[in-house]
Amino acid sequence: MSTELDPLTGGATVSPAPGAAATVAEQTKADAPPPRPKHRLYRVLFRGPLALRGRGLVIAIPYLWLLLFFLTPFAIVLKISFAEFMVGVPPYTPLVEWVDDTYLKITLAFSGYKYLLEDSMYVNAYLGSLRIAATATVLCLLLGYPMAYGIARSSPSTRNVLLLLVVLPFWTSFLIRVYAWIGILKNNGLLNNALMGLGIINEPIEMLNTEFAIYIGIVYSYLPFMILPLYTTLEKLDGSLLEAAMDLGCRPWKAFLKVTLPLSMPGIVAGCMLVFIPSVGEFVIPDLLGGASTLMIGKVMWNEFFQNRDWPTASAVAIAMLILLVLPIVGFQRYQLVQEEKAREGSK
Amino acid sequence: MSQFARNLQDQVARAEKGGSIPTDTPRSIIQIQNVTRKFGDFVAVNDVSLTIYEGELFSLLGGSGCGKTTLLRMLAGFETPSSGRILIDGQDMTHIPPFERPVNMMFQSYALFPHMTVEQNVAFGLKQDGMPSAEVKKRVAEMLDIVELSALGKRKPHQLSGGQRQRVALVRALAKRPKVLLLDEPLGALDKKLRERTQLELVNIQESLGVTFVVVTHDQEEAMTMSCRVAIMNQGRILQVDTPHAMYEYPNTRFVAEFFGSVNMFEGILVEDEADHVVIDCPELSRPIYVSHGVSGREGGTAYAAIRPEKVALSKEEPADTSRNCSTGVVQDIVYLGGESTYLVKLDSGRVVRVSLQNAYRAAEPEITWDDRVWISWQPSNVVVVSS
Ligand SMILES: Nc1ncnc2c1ncn2[C@@H]1O[C@H](COP(=O)(O)OP(=O)(O)O)[C@@H](O)[C@H]1O
Ligand SMILES: [Mg+2]
Numbered sequence: 001m002s003t004e005l006d007p008l009t010g011g012a013t014v015s016p017a018p019g020a021a022a023t024v025a026e027q028t029k030a031d032a033p034p035p036r037p038k039h040r041l042y043r044v045l046f047r048g049p050l051a052l053r054g055r056g057l058v059i060a061i062p063y064l065w066l067l068l069f070f071l072t073p074f075a076i077v078l079k080i081s082f083a084e085f086m087v088g089v090p091p092y093t094p095l096v097e098w099v100d101d102t103y104l105k106i107t108l109a110f111s112g113y114k115y116l117l118e119d120s121m122y123v124n125a126y127l128g129s130l131r132i133a134a135t136a137t138v139l140c141l142l143l144g145y146p147m148a149y150g151i152a153r154s155s156p157s158t159r160n161v162l163l164l165l166v167v168l169p170f171w172t173s174f175l176i177r178v179y180a181w182i183g184i185l186k187n188n189g190l191l192n193n194a195l196m197g198l199g200i201i202n203e204p205i206e207m208l209n210t211e212f213a214i215y216i217g218i219v220y221s222y223l224p225f226m227i228l229p230l231y232t233t234l235e236k237l238d239g240s241l242l243e244a245a246m247d248l249g250c251r252p253w254k255a256f257l258k259v260t261l262p263l264s265m266p267g268i269v270a271g272c273m274l275v276f277i278p279s280v281g282e283f284v285i286p287d288l289l290g291g292a293s294t295l296m297i298g299k300v301m302w303n304e305f306f307q308n309r310d311w312p313t314a315s316a317v318a319i320a321m322l323i324l325l326v327l328p329i330v331g332f333q334r335y336q337l338v339q340e341e342k343a344r345e346g347s348k
Numbered sequence: 349m350s351q352f353a354r355n356l357q358d359q360v361a362r363a364e365k366g367g368s369i370p371t372d373t374p375r376s377i378i379q380i381q382n383v384t385r386k387f388g389d390f391v392a393v394n395d396v397s398l399t400i401y402e403g404e405l406f407s408l409l410g411g412s413g414c415g416k417t418t419l420l421r422m423l424a425g426f427e428t429p430s431s432g433r434i435l436i437d438g439q440d441m442t443h444i445p446p447f448e449r450p451v452n453m454m455f456q457s458y459a460l461f462p463h464m465t466v467e468q469n470v471a472f473g474l475k476q477d478g479m480p481s482a483e484v485k486k487r488v489a490e491m492l493d494i495v496e497l498s499a500l501g502k503r504k505p506h507q508l509s510g511g512q513r514q515r516v517a518l519v520r521a522l523a524k525r526p527k528v529l530l531l532d533e534p535l536g537a538l539d540k541k542l543r544e545r546t547q548l549e550l551v552n553i554q555e556s557l558g559v560t561f562v563v564v565t566h567d568q569e570e571a572m573t574m575s576c577r578v579a580i581m582n583q584g585r586i587l588q589v590d591t592p593h594a595m596y597e598y599p600n601t602r603f604v605a606e607f608f609g610s611v612n613m614f615e616g617i618l619v620e621d622e623a624d625h626v627v628i629d630c631p632e633l634s635r636p637i638y639v640s641h642g643v644s645g646r647e648g649g650t651a652y653a654a655i656r657p658e659k660v661a662l663s664k665e666e667p668a669d670t671s672r673n674c675s676t677g678v679v680q681d682i683v684y685l686g687g688e689s690t691y692l693v694k695l696d697s698g699r700v701v702r703v704s705l706q707n708a709y710r711a712a713e714p715e716i717t718w719d720d721r722v723w724i725s726w727q728p729s730n731v732v733v734v735s736s
Contacts, residue, residue: 258472
C-alpha cells in the first residue's frame with residue numbers, strides 16, 4: 001500500500017558512498033568473489049533457524065506427503081462431521097457462513113455424534129467390528145506364527161519360494177479374491193458340493209452370509225500382513241540363543257516360551273496392528289461374505305454415505321472410529337517409551 | 349602355570365602311561381571313543397578318541413574348519429556323533445539331549461539373552477532347575493562377584509562392553525556348577541591386551557572352582573598359556589595330545605611342529621639310523637644333521653628335522669665342530685620384537701632360516717647386523733625328527 005512498508009527498495013540506505021564502494025570491491029576481489037544474492041525462499045528453506053538440511057530434508061518429503069494426502073482429507077472429513085444433513089449440493093450445511101454481510105457465523109452441529117450415542121446400532125456396530133477384528137487377529141496370529149516360524153527355519157532356497165507363495169495372492173485383485181470365496185462358500189458352492197459328494201453331509205451347510213464367512217475372508221486376506229513382520233523378527237533371531245536356553249536346562253518348548261516368544265514380540269505387535277486396524281474398518285469382506293445382517297462399522301458408514309446420503313453422520317462415524325483406533329496405539333507407544341526410559345534409568 | 353596345574357599334569361601323564369599309583373590317579377570325566385561326525389559326505393570329525401580328566405583345563409587347538417566346534421557341540425549335545433560314543437562322568441551321553449547333560453557351554457557369540465538383565469541371564473539356568481528363589485539370588489550375587497560385575501546386574505547385555513559380556517557369559521555357564529564347562533573360542537572376540545589379561549583370569553576361576561574346562565581355540569599362544577593339556581586337530585583328526593611343554597619340545601608330526609610355535613623344518617634323507625642317534629642329509633644345509641635320539645625311520649627314506657628358532661645359535665665365528673649341525677649364510681633381515689629379535693639368515697643354498705635371539709641387553713648396537721656373513725649351529729639334542 002505505502003512505500004514505507006517496503007524497506008528493501010530504500011535505495012539510499014543500501015548503496016554506500018562511491019568511494020567506500022570502491023574500497024570494499026577491492027578488498028573482496030583480493031579474497032574471493034562476492035557471494036551471489038540468493039532468492040528469499042531459498043534463504044528461508046536452506047539458511048537460518050528453520051533450514052532444511054540433510055536429515056531434515058529427507059524427513060520433510062514424507063511429512064509433506066502425509067500432510068497433503070492424509071491430513072487434508074482428514075480435515076475435510078472432520079469439518080463435515082460437524083455439519084448437518086441438508087438436501088442440496090453438497091448435502092450438508094456449511095460450517096462457516098457470512099450472515100447479512102456482517103456476522104461470521106460458525107455452526108458446529110453435534111447431531112452426527114449425538115446420533116452415534118443415541119442409536120444403539122452404532123455402538124453395536126463398533127463393538128461388533130472390534131470383536132470380529134480382534135478374533136480375526138488372534139486367528140491370524142495362531143495361523144501365521146507357525147507359518148512364519150517354519151519359513152524362518154527353512155533353508156534359504158526353500159525360504160524364498162515360501163515367501164513368494166505368501167505374497168503371491170497380491171498379484172490378484174483383493175476384490176476378485178474375496179468374490180472367489182463366494183463361489184467356494186455358497187450353498188451350491190465348491191466346498192458344500194465337495195462335502196456332499198464325499199458323503200460327509202447330506203444338506204448343504206449355510207456358510208455364506210455368516211460370521212464364519214467373514215472370519216474366513218479376513219483371515220485369508222490379512223494373513224500375509226501377519227506372516228511378513230513375524231518372519232522378519234524370527235529370521236533375525238540368533239539360533240544360538242535357543243541352544244543356550246537348552247544348554248541351561250530348557251526343554252525345546254520351554255526354550256520357545258522363554259526366548260523365541262519374547263524376542264519375537266515386536267513382530268507380533270506389528271503383525272497384530274497390521275491385521276487389526278484395517279479389519280476394524282473393513283467393508284468389502286462383510287459386505288460380500290457377511291450378508292445384510294452383519295453389523296460392522298465399515299458397512300454402517302457405507303450405508304450412511306451412499307444409501308442415506310447422510311455425509312455428516314458418515315463422517316462422525318469415521319472420526320469416532322479413528323479416535324477409537326488411534327488412542328490405543330498412542331497409549332501403547334507411550335507405554336513402550338516409558339519402558340525404554342525405565343530400562344535406561346536402571347542401567348545407570 | 350600354577351603348582352596345582354603342574355601336579356595335575358604329572359598325574360595325568362602317569363595315568364595316560366598306565367601308571368598305577370592309585371591314590372592320586374586323576375578321575376576321567378569325559379571319554380570320547382572313536383567319535384566320527386559326518387555332514388553328508390564331509391567328515392568334520394574323524395575317529396576321535398580322547399580322555400579328559402577331572403579338574404583339567406584342556407584345549408582343543410586347530411585351524412579354522414578343522415572340526416573343533418563340532419567336537420565341542422557333540423559334548424554339549426547339539427550334534428550327535430555319526431558313530432562312536434561319548435561318556436561323561438562314566439555315563440553314556442551319546443544320545444542324551446543338551447538339557448539333560450551335566451555340562452554347560454559358553455558360546456562363541458556369548459548368546460546372552462538380549463531381553464533379560466545380567467542377573468536374569470545368570471539366574472536362567474538355576475531357575476530351570478527349580479532352585480528356590482532366595483538361593484538363586486545368593487548364587488547369582490556370588491557368581492557376579494567372581495567376575496566383579498555386581499554393580500551391573502540390572503543392565504541389559506547391549507549396555508555392556510565386549511569384555512563385560514564375555515564375563516557374564518562365563519558365569520552364566522558356570523552358575524549351575526557343571527561338571528564340565530565347554531568354551532568355544534572364549535576370548536576370540538576380545539582385543540589382544542584384554543585377551544591376555546582374561547586368559548589368566550579364566551585360569552584362576554577354573555582352578556578356584558575346580559571345574560573341568562574344555563576350551564576350543566585357534567590361538568596357539570592362548571592354548572600354551574592356559575592349558576594343562578592340549579589336543580591339536582587337523583582335518584577332523586587329533587594329531588597329538590600333550591602338555592604344552594611336550595607339544596612344543598617333542599612334536600610328533602610336521603604339522604604339529606609347524607602349528608605349535610614357529611620352526612625351521614628341514615627335509616632330508618635318513619643316512620644313518622642307530623639306537624642312540626640318527627644322521628639326516630639335507631641338501632639345503634652344507635653339513636648333515638646329527639640328532640642325538642633314535643627314531644623309528646627307514647634308512648634311506650625321507651625324514652623331517654625340526655629345529656626351533658631359539659635353539660639355533662648365531663655367530664660370526666666358526667663353531668668348534670664344523671663337521672655337522674651347522675651352515676653358513678648371510679643375514680637377510682632382522683625383525684625386532686622387543687624382548688627378542690628374529691634373524692632371517694639366507695643360507696648359501698638359498699634356504700632362509702629363522703633364528704631368535706634374546707635382547708637381554710640394552711646395548712646400542714647389535715653385534716650382528718644386516719648383510720653380515722654368519723654361521724648358524726645347534727646342539728644335537730635340540731633337533732626333533734618328525735613324521736610328515
Ligand atoms: N551343520 C553343518 N552342516 C554342514 N557342514 C558343517 C556343519 N557344521 C560344521 N560343518 C563343517 O564342518 C567343518 C568343521 O566345522 P567346525 O567344527 O565349526 O570347525 P572349527 O574348527 O572352525 O570350529 C567345517 O568345514 C564346516 O563347514
Ligand atoms: Mg569354531
